[in-house]
Amino acid sequence: MNQRKKTKYVHEGQYVAEVEVELVDDDTGWVPYLSVSDAYKLDDVKTALRQGDLASAAKYGSIYELRPVAHQ
Helix, strand or coil, rough: CCCEEEEEEEECCCEEEEEEEEEEEEECCCEEECCHHHHHHHHHHHHHHHHCCHHHHHEEEEEEECCCCCCC
């Protein structure tokens, strides 16, 4: 069983969270996959962003605000 770090981006509304998780590689044929705790972490971040609770979301990684760019 191998584990490797991966950055996942969670987008909700005008915010994006950059969260580091570990992907697991093994011989089961269902690879790569997240651990249950990392899957819950991504769900918690998405819920926090949806509720506008940036402080809670920031516990798991960096938070970015998306802004529209005017074009002509």
